[in-house]
Amino acid sequence: MKTKIIAAIGTALAIAFGGGAASAGPTLNAVKQKGFVQCGVNTGLPGFSNPDSQGNWTGLDVDVCRAVAAAIFGDAKAVRFTPLSAQQRFTALQSGEIDILSRNTTWTLTRDTSLGLNFAPTTFYDGQGFMVPKALGVKSATELNGATVCVQPGTTTELNLADYFRAKGMQFNPVVIESFDEVNAAFFAGRCDVYTTDASGMASIRSTLAANPDDYIILPELISKEPLGPAVRHGDDEFFDIVKWAVYASIEAEEKGISSANVDEMVKSQDPTVQRLLGSNPGMGQALGLDEKWAYNIVKLVGNYGEIFERNVGVKTSLKLERGPNGLWTNGGLMYAPPIR
């Protein structure tokens, strides 16, 4: 849409006019100076980043930013959110408009390199799936030859879709619509046979937007790996480390059984790994250039990874997602934090 292009030009201008301050200098100093973390999030994706009725941002991606703010300032509210479209997000980060991009962004090689980004650890392992009306009688994605597929542009989804059909030697006809609402409307109006997006989003779209959710089925195949995580600018290792270890700290806390409820008890723990994590045995905070209470604050104010997951996307939410690959490695999942020592 025109506004998106204007925004893209705007950010391009920001790169043109912006001096070195926006891009080079240590982000941590700039963040400390202004007193908050500027965080780029999705314009609205339930479970990941969505403003509630009071205008407070909630979601898994939002909580990642809150964790970083808690680590730096000891205040999970020291965050300002910039809602971004898929198109705007990278330019916003590159130009220094935001400090962290936490917007269900898939970690890929080109984004990590030629886009000038650094990806902190994955906070949500997703995969791309297909949804079809039950009436079509399709049971598997391999039967989709010749189908019309609704997809949103500017995402890896669009590429995975093309790759999948090419690999299988099948034909398809894409209907690419930028607006989230319009693409949903087009699918439920029957413009397409198939709707494709990340599996996590698909469940919530079906449950909230379909006239009768039982009329649609999600096909069993996941056609891609979508490791979603926060990203920062290349070239500022100090800030990158902070974001990276803020995520790891929440995972480590879950593994050690530290939650927002019991963290004050756990500070007195005799376990040396817990002592190091929570700062009762100092050193880790100093290594990151932060207060020794950095991880304590994350857990106390935002929660451990398990709490963040269950609160935003877990089985008790409208998304009803199981932990699956997002469980701790000790439970057969992929969440694994390197030693904090």
Place this chain on the structure above:
Amino acid sequence: MPANKAPRGSLINDPAARAIFFQILVLGGVLLLGWYLVSNVMENLARQNIATGFSFLDREASFAIGESMIAYSPANSYSQALLVGFLNTIKVAVLGIILATVLGTIIGIARLSSNFLVAKLASAYVEVIRNIPVLLQLFFWYAVIGESLPGPREALNPLPGVFLSNRGMRVPALGDDPIWVWVGVAFLVAVVAVWFVARWARKRQEATGQQFHTVLASIGILVALPLLAWLLGGAPTALDIPALQGFNFRGGTSVSPEFAALLLGLVVYTASFIAEIVRSGIRSVNWGQTEAASALGLHRGTVLRLVVLPQALRIIVPPTTSQYLNLTKNSSLAVAIGYPDLVSVANTTLNQTGQAIEAVSIMMAVYLTISLGISLFMNWYNKRIALVER
């Protein structure tokens, strides 16, 4: 600028020298600013390790495009993808300009009609349509097409071989036969022949006063020549008729709902402006001219064609050019309803490569080129039809 350090008193009071001095100053300032911006961009991008340059154009695009006038697959390069988008933009712009001109002219003339109902209906059309943002109109038409038509398995079949569904309109296409190329050639030959006939008829009328039925003769030539070519080629009747196969119709040619909605929206919107321009152009010609022409015995069509329009077009053409440019630029709203125009493809390119500055520059350069092309053509046409004053 040594010229400006010349002897005091002489040059400094010379208006011409001063004008040149300030022009050089301003030009220098603009160039300096441009250089500052470009070098700043390059420096910032390099420091952040962001790829620059246009080398990405040769890489594989690996995304699919819904409709294309040329062969395209995800294995083609970004430049091919952008070309597909460009051609889609041109397609909707050219068709839109032609249809908006026809519809706008009809409505503009209808507003001047002496029939109360016709005139009021045309006024209502103009006042309603031109006061609603075009983006909303596009959403409206897209929703109307998407919601009102049935799915492909229950497609409407108004004529044999024609299917209407929410996947668009499918019509039979000509079969795969080399003779169709020759029919096309014959048609082009007929067009040239018509031009010569018209010229001959005009000269003869100027010389002898005798009129010739140019219109009837032209239609005859335009139909007869291609028909002859078709008969000579053995009169093939094989058609590629669409049929439901799997999810969708296969065969024939189709008009997608996205294209139909975009074209409809742009035409309906722009026609309301063109109608006003046509009306003002015709009103600008004094009623006395019409009366005088009628008094000479010309009938109404001839009065319009030979007396009113040549004078009205002087007023009509320049603002209509602006409307053509608006239509072309508004076609970039296609991205909202999923028609793969240049902006849609370039947006995807931008996002996949992350090279915002390059992708936006390409878009701007293309729209600038198209717009300047339209302007040049319309200026040429305006000069041609301008009254020669003696």
